[in-house]
Amino acid sequence: MKSAVIVFPGSNCDRDCAAAIERSTGAKAQFVWHAERELDPDLDLIVLPGGFSYGDYLRCGAVAALSPVMEAVKAAARRGAAVVGICNGFQVLCEARLLPGALLRNAGLKYVCKPVELEVANAQTRFTAGYAGRRTVQMTVGNGEGNFYADEDTLDRLEGEGQVVFRYKENPNGSARGIAGIVNARGNVLGLMPHPDRAFEAELGSSDGAILFQSVAKSA
Amino acid sequence: MSAAALASPPKTAAELAVEFGLKPEEYDLILRRLGREPNAVELGVFSVMWSEHCSYKSSRKQLRKFPTTGPRVIQGPGENAGVVDIGDGLACVFKMESHNHPSFIEPYQGAATGVGGIMRDVFTMGARPVALLNALRFGDPEHPKTRRLVAGVVAGIGGYGNCVGVPTVGGETEFHPGYNGNILVNAMCVGVAEADRIFYSAAPGPGLPVVYFGSKTGRDGIHGATMASAEFDDASEEKRPTVQVGDPFAEKLLIEATLELMATGAVAAIQDMGAAGLTSSSVEMAGKGGVGIELDLDAVPQREAGMSAYEMMLSESQERMLAILKPGREAEGQAIFEKWGLDASVIGRTTETGRIVLRHKGEVVCDLPLAPLSDDAPLYDRPWVAPQPRPRLGPADAPAPQDYAAAMSKLLGCPDGASKRWIWEQYDRHVMADTLADSATGADAALVRVHGTRKALALTSDVTPRYVQADPYEGGKQAVAEAWRNLTAVGAQPIAITDNLNFGNPERPEIMGQFVRAIDGMAEACRALDFPVVSGNVSLYNETAGVAIPPTPTVGAVGLLDDYAKRAGYAGLKGGDRLVLIGRTRGELGASLYLRELFGREDGAPPAVDLVAERRHGDLVRSLIAEGLAHAVHDLSDGGLAVAAAEMALASDVGLWLQPPQDLPAYAWLFGEDQARYLLAVAPAHEAEVLRRADRAGAPAAIVGDAGGRDLAVRGLFDLPLAELRQAHEGWLPRFMGEIA
Numbered sequence: 001m002k003s004a005v006i007v008f009p010g011s012n013c014d015r016d017c018a019a020a021i022e023r024s025t026g027a028k029a030q031f032v033w034h035a036e037r038e039l040d041p042d043l044d045l046i047v048l049p050g051g052f053s054y055g056d057y058l059r060c061g062a063v064a065a066l067s068p069v070m071e072a073v074k075a076a077a078r079r080g081a082a083v084v085g086i087c088n089g090f091q092v093l094c095e096a097r098l099l100p101g102a103l104l105r106n107a108g109l110k111y112v113c114k115p116v117e118l119e120v121a122n123a124q125t126r127f128t129a130g131y132a133g134r135r136t137v138q139m140t141v142g143n144g145e146g147n148f149y150a151d152e153d154t155l156d157r158l159e160g161e162g163q164v165v166f167r168y169k170e171n172p173n174g175s176a177r178g179i180a181g182i183v184n185a186r187g188n189v190l191g192l193m194p195h196p197d198r199a200f201e202a203e204l205g206s207s208d209g210a211i212l213f214q215s216v217a218k219s220a
Numbered sequence: 221m222s223a224a225a226l227a228s229p230p231k232t233a234a235e236l237a238v239e240f241g242l243k244p245e246e247y248d249l250i251l252r253r254l255g256r257e258p259n260a261v262e263l264g265v266f267s268v269m270w271s272e273h274c275s276y277k278s279s280r281k282q283l284r285k286f287p288t289t290g291p292r293v294i295q296g297p298g299e300n301a302g303v304v305d306i307g308d309g310l311a312c313v314f315k316m317e318s319h320n321h322p323s324f325i326e327p328y329q330g331a332a333t334g335v336g337g338i339m340r341d342v343f344t345m346g347a348r349p350v351a352l353l354n355a356l357r358f359g360d361p362e363h364p365k366t367r368r369l370v371a372g373v374v375a376g377i378g379g380y381g382n383c384v385g386v387p388t389v390g391g392e393t394e395f396h397p398g399y400n401g402n403i404l405v406n407a408m409c410v411g412v413a414e415a416d417r418i419f420y421s422a423a424p425g426p427g428l429p430v431v432y433f434g435s436k437t438g439r440d441g442i443h444g445a446t447m448a449s450a451e452f453d454d455a456s457e458e459k460r461p462t463v464q465v466g467d468p469f470a471e472k473l474l475i476e477a478t479l480e481l482m483a484t485g486a487v488a489a490i491q492d493m494g495a496a497g498l499t500s501s502s503v504e505m506a507g508k509g510g511v512g513i514e515l516d517l518d519a520v521p522q523r524e525a526g527m528s529a530y531e532m533m534l535s536e537s538q539e540r541m542l543a544i545l546k547p548g549r550e551a552e553g554q555a556i557f558e559k560w561g562l563d564a565s566v567i568g569r570t571t572e573t574g575r576i577v578l579r580h581k582g583e584v585v586c587d588l589p590l591a592p593l594s595d596d597a598p599l600y601d602r603p604w605v606a607p608q609p610r611p612r613l614g615p616a617d618a619p620a621p622q623d624y625a626a627a628m629s630k631l632l633g634c635p636d637g638a639s640k641r642w643i644w645e646q647y648d649r650h651v652m653a654d655t656l657a658d659s660a661t662g663a664d665a666a667l668v669r670v671h672g673t674r675k676a677l678a679l680t681s682d683v684t685p686r687y688v689q690a691d692p693y694e695g696g697k698q699a700v701a702e703a704w705r706n707l708t709a710v711g712a713q714p715i716a717i718t719d720n721l722n723f724g725n726p727e728r729p730e731i732m733g734q735f736v737r738a739i740d741g742m743a744e745a746c747r748a749l750d751f752p753v754v755s756g757n758v759s760l761y762n763e764t765a766g767v768a769i770p771p772t773p774t775v776g777a778v779g780l781l782d783d784y785a786k787r788a789g790y791a792g793l794k795g796g797d798r799l800v801l802i803g804r805t806r807g808e809l810g811a812s813l814y815l816r817e818l819f820g821r822e823d824g825a826p827p828a829v830d831l832v833a834e835r836r837h838g839d840l841v842r843s844l845i846a847e848g849l850a851h852a853v854h855d856l857s858d859g860g861l862a863v864a865a866a867e868m869a870l871a872s873d874v875g876l877w878l879q880p881p882q883d884l885p886a887y888a889w890l891f892g893e894d895q896a897r898y899l900l901a902v903a904p905a906h907e908a909e910v911l912r913r914a915d916r917a918g919a920p921a922a923i924v925g926d927a928g929g930r931d932l933a934v935r936g937l938f939d940l941p942l943a944e945l946r947q948a949h950e951g952w953l954p955r956f957m958g959e960i961a
Contacts, residue, residue: 007563011471012385013729016653033559050651052383055469108959111378111646114660142382142648198650203669205786 001217003045004028006073006089013050013086013197018181020197021047024210025217032069044160045082046073046211047193048089048203050142050195058070060103060145061091080217082126084156085187087143090181090191100158101150101192103143107138107174110142115205116194117169118180122162125183126219127190130211137193137208141172141180148175148182158182226639235259237569240267245599253592261530261578261586266593268496269503272760275597278726279758282736283303285743286753292715293752294415300341300492301411302754303418306780310675312416313347316355316408316681316720316776318759322463327372332380332466333538336752338409339386340492343475344413344541345483346419347411350652351382351668354391354407355681355720355774359400361635361956366395369403370643371957373510376466377407378646383468384475388647389658390679395635396548398685401764410679412670414750419482419492421501421507423544425640426572428488430502431550432559433477433564435470437498438523441536451725451763452495460770470539470562477560478541484556486549493540499533502568503576507594512573517580520710521563529580538907544570580695604732610690613824625884626699626940627818631859631891632866633948636958637675642953656784657710662791662871664709664855665777669784678779679711684858685770687826690769690811692734696741697829701895703777704749705855708838709898711787711845712779714749719756719775726760734771735760742773748831751777788845790854790864793872793901797852797927800910801861803838803897804920807888814891826893833896833919840917841898849910852901861924862890864899866932870946875929881922886937901927 003021003074007014018029018162029047032039032070036116039046070092077098085093093099106112117138131137150158155176158164166181172195181192196209230861237247240263250258250266268274277284295303301315319334331354335706339349348617359366373501381388386409441464481487489509491501498520506513517529523537542649545553550566557564576593578586621627631637644659654669656676665680678876682703687809687919700717707714719742724731746753762769781787809815810824844850852872854864861878869876902910907923933939954960 010381010383010472012472012651013653016651019653051385052469052472055383055467059470083482110375111382113382113648113650114645140650142650144382195650198653200653203656204650204653 001025001027001044001220002040002042003027003047004032004043005047005049005216006030006034006068006069007031008034008053010055011051011192016197017047017049017086018198019207021213024200024213028061028203033142034067034069034216037068037072039076043076044082045084045216048085048092050087050089052118053088053092061095063090065095065210071116074098077189078186084127085191086195086197087193089147089191090193093191097180100154101148103145104147104149105145105196108149112115112172113140115140116172119163119167119169120196121167125165125187127212127215128218135220136169138206139196139199139209140195146173146175148179150176161185165190166194237263238817240264241271246270249598261533262536262588264530265586265588266500267427268499269593270597273495274500275955276758277598278600278602278760280599281601281912282739284517285739287743287747288691288754290474290716290750290752292565293754294418296752296754297756300344300419301718302718303345304778306670306675306730307414309415310670311413311418312407312410312677312778313345313411313413313665314718314778315341315755316406316718316719316774317341317757318722319405319407320402320722320759320762324403326463327369328376329463329465330371331376333464333488334405335377335380336466336468336471337409337494338539339384339471339584340494342409342411343465343478344419344490344492345413346417347413348413348479349409350654351666351679352386352388352407352408352778353666353679353681354405356391356393357399357404358395359403360397360622363400373405374646376642377562380466380468382648384472384856385651387649387651387655389649389655389668391681392423393643395641396685396770397435398770401767402769404722405774406774408718410677410778419487421489421505421508423505423511423570424488426511426570428544428547428570429500429550429566430515430568430570431543431553431564432520432540432567433543433562434474435467435537436523436563437532437535438529439535440464440530442534443530444836450901451761452707464536464538466538473560473562474539474541477556477562480556481553484552486545486552487543488546491542493542495536497534497536503590503593505542505544506570506576512571512575512590513568514571514577515568517578519565519567521565522759527671528584529578537586548727553576601734602726603729604736605729607692607733607737610718610823610825615807615809615885618809618815618888619819620885621818625933625940628862628866628932628940629945629948630817631863632945633812633952635952637815638952639864639950640953641950642957646766656787657789661789663789665712665779667710667781667784667787674783676781676784678707678710678781680706681773681774681776682706683774685772686811686816686822688738688771688773690824690826693741694826694829696738696773697831698746698826698895699773699775700742700749700751701829701831701834702857703775704751704834705838707777707779709855710789710854711842712781714751714777714779715750717746717775717777718753719753719773722759722762722769722772722774724763731768738771738773749835754757783823783932786846788850788853789869790852791871792852793868793874793876793927794926795874796904797901798907798923799903799927800900800902800921801897801924802841802900802914802921803894803917805884805889805892805894807884808894809888811894812891812893822834825915829895836917837896837919840919843914844910849906850900850902853901856899857899858895860891860893863900866945868899869932869942870949874927875931875942876925877933877935879935880927886934892935
């Protein structure tokens, strides 16, 4: 599998994502600086990591969505490459309109860092095939704006089309219908607030996140 | 000081010196050293360099008592942070620092910039920050300001650390009316560097370019170091303009740019701009290197037009660095600063003159010899009086509780005993993906992996101010011993400490007495436990309207676990386990949590610390963990055996029952705070071996109970469902913060 992790100024999970990919799949990931306008044409996986891109002093992910590299990410997504946005990366994907909806301020109005149990709502995507037969998986969240929002029609469509991929067993942030992660209609762009990149080895509390990267590697 | 005085300093005068916080005799000393009157800029430079905060003039003599060397020590006190060898060619760089005064005045920014400042101290030395801890002390929960201060400080710590992307893995939070007017915010940062690539601040020679990079200089934080060296009064709120404003995004860029710059080999010396900003960084770099320095202030990146030389030199704007580059390497630096979008400028050169010369708008605005600024700073041997010893309390001097079960709920649910989940759930504890144990884990110390190795760093911060108040000497010993014990209880080998000494006004002999004796006790414990001090910070004048805080010498400690598979916490209790108590219990209730929370009493001498026993018991426990003979371990501290057992049961979600002995009243056995003790969960198959090992080591050990069921019980006294205890433990803080009824 050939993979890249995008680094925006203020990304702070870029190294974690590269470590998670490497430890989960054995494949090394390359880092791509946000100012690049082109990506390797044969990338199988592009990860938009967590953090506070550009400080997120504006709406989270809003500035990063306009950064030079995002045109190349959009082109890769059109080509069918797997794109994963984790936490801030999910926010960037929504702001870039690669995924529907938005991430609002948490219902509790505070940053929340805790382990979460997730229901795998769709184990038939290229990101989640490895979870087949698993009812719940464990990861952690760490966010202040992780409260997924979309209008009712969009939510109905997401649910109806199997685009809801992960759902919180216990909603930590007020997300609509307990949604923790969604894919686009084509199924090659995933956004999720929980961190598979912090749950790839048992000693971190869970190794369930590794399965996500392994699933992508298998589909590559 | 009025805003007008800041904006346009009047001509030099002895009155102005006093306004800047200099004593009349200190001003006279300046006149003698210079042989002339200083101008306003020069006086500003003197006043911050000679402030307590920068010069340690009241504490230096005492700090010399600490042991600061050891086989693992690469750099002791005197640099931005301490450095210890952790093997594999790696070093751990760490320090703790207070941001007490600013956090009381403006809690969010005060705490946030405290975190930012301590991180800069660590990455300035070439280390990537890998963990943060913080020790917080607030006033009485009933005090009208306390809730706002808690909310602001916690949001500030989280807002900064979460954004920069360094996990906040541990710390402590306590409440006492003694902090009503002066809260304590002590932040610790731990980093990892290559042992042969540590960066220092001393300029290596003359003729080298001095490069400023990071954020622009603004008018914020002017004279912060001076503020931090004065007592508060009723007008302290007016000092808000002296609190700096933090930008964690800028800090993140600064970390990456600094580490990238260091990797090029272009850096000859480097120093962050912390307290007293450009003044202290330039004076220290040149002074330590034995050279001179010339700066062109017109070249300093400025946030606003029309800043005076005085304002630029005294500004404490955040996220700024000063580097001395090797000759001809400026372009490499420039490329990195541009990549990260940082302001940067060559603002001067090192010289051979031994003087600091500042130019602004074509004029020399400051020309001072460096030596008097740092080396000749005043050094005070302040008079002190020995604290009055308090009587020891025997078990008979303390009452039994009316209701044991209620007493348990009270101790687990009082402000100091309650869960701090409300706080630590606001901190990113997992970023960097190396956290093995954090505040949520049920372990006496946090553990973070040394990236890419089997090793882990164990981290803790400790002090029991009510002991230090009762007996500074024993309390000082206890702070060090408890930190050592907490590292041991996770299986780590303790390596070294950083200290953050928070006290009142040292010009008062009784406060100076607390300071002197606490340091004596700490130094003795450090020597006995081979636990050197490698960095530290002193915060004095923590007083409001003449009332001092409880003496609070916070100890931040680092230990090393060679194989993190061999670690312990206290959450691993399993039904059927036998509970083994290591250490002797006499039932020490003086200055205990039990007396304070149940009877409103803060009297009595604190528990004595037997350092020989500490070492013997700790070494035993560490070996039992390493060999897999004890799978859950908890040190005994506040609230004694009963609280430790309850925490173990709650963290494991497994009940347990205890069997009190015949020779001691049950309350003294349960709640006594005797030191050098650990509670171990041992599989029945290992019981005999554990007792045999303890006997051979000369450590008292006794089976005190068994694990199982859903209750916390003491035979013949009470039986308390864990669910009820959990409610008491988890409920207090969210209720206090107004989030649940």
